[in-house]
Amino acid sequence: MTAFHAAFADALDGRPDALWSGMADDERSRAALAVYRNTTFKARIDALQANYPTVSELTGEEWFRATADAFADAAPGDDPAMATFGESFPDWLERFGPARSLPYLAPVARLDRAWTRAHLAPDASPLASDQAARLGPALAGVVLPLHPSLSLFRFDWSVPSLWLAHRYPELDGSLEWQPATEGLVIWRPGLEVRARRLSPAEYDFLQACRLGRPLAIASAAAQAAQSRPDGRPDVPSLFAGLIQAGIFASPVPGPKP
Secondary structure, three states: OOHHHHHHHHHHOOOOHHHHHOOOOOHHHHHHHHHHHHHHHHHHHHHHHHHOHHHHHHHOHHHHHHHHHHHHHHOOOOOOOHHHOOOOHHHHHHHOHHHOOOOOHHHHHHHHHHHHHHHHOOOOOEOOHHHHHHHHHHHHHOOOOEOOOOEEEEEEEOHHHHHHHHHOHHHOOOOOOOEEEEEEEEEOOOOOOEEEEEOHHHHHHHHHHHOOOOHHHHHHHHHHHOOEOOEOOOHHHHHHHHHHOOOEEOOOOOOOO
16 A cells, blocks of 8 residues: 555545645545545445445344444554455444443344354364264364354343344244343354354254364263253254354364374
C-alpha cells in the first residue's frame, strides 16, 4: 500500500489530515470523500448483516443497522474480504450499552461467527467408519482430531435452541430464552455447514477429544456425564454416530520410521 492509499484509508475512517498533503482541502474534495466514506460504511454494514443474520432477525433490521454503523465506526477492520468482517462483533456487542437488556445477542452472534468460520474453513476429509474399524483395539489409545471447521459450545441458557430455530428451522429449535444447559456443534464435513445440539455425554466426549485426550479417556468422560436417566450412555453408539456425522478429521499418517 502506498502512502497515499494509507492516507486515503485513514480518511475513510474519519482521519483525513494526512490526505490533504497530496490533494486540495476544499469543499469539492470533502464532498467526494464523503461519498466514498458513505459507500464504505454501507458496505461494512451490509457485510455485518450478512455475517450475523440471526442477530439481525432477533433485533430487527433498523436496530441492527444502527448498531452496525456504530460498530463499523469503532472497529473498521483492515481485511478487504467482507466475508470475514466483524470478527470482534460478538465481544463488542457484549459491551454495547443498548444491547445489555438483550443478553442473548452476544452468544447468538458467536454462533453466527462460528457458522462463518466453518463456511470459510479449508476442506478436510472426515474420518470414515472403516478407518476407525481398521484400528481395532488400538483405537482406545488414539487421539482423534476434530474436524478443522468445527466449533464446540456449551451454554447455561438456551442459546443453541434459539439460534437453531432461526438458522435451521427444520431442526425444531425453541424460540424461548430460558435457563437450560445446552451443547452445540457447528462444522462443515462437506459442502454445507451443519449444526446440531449435543447431549451432555456427546459434549464431554468431544471436549475430551478437543483437549487431546485418547478415546479411552473421552469414553470415560462420556460415561461420567450420565446423560440418560435410565442408565449410562451407550458410548459405542455415541461414537459411531459422531463418526457418521463427519465430526472427526481423517488422521494423516505420520512418516514411517
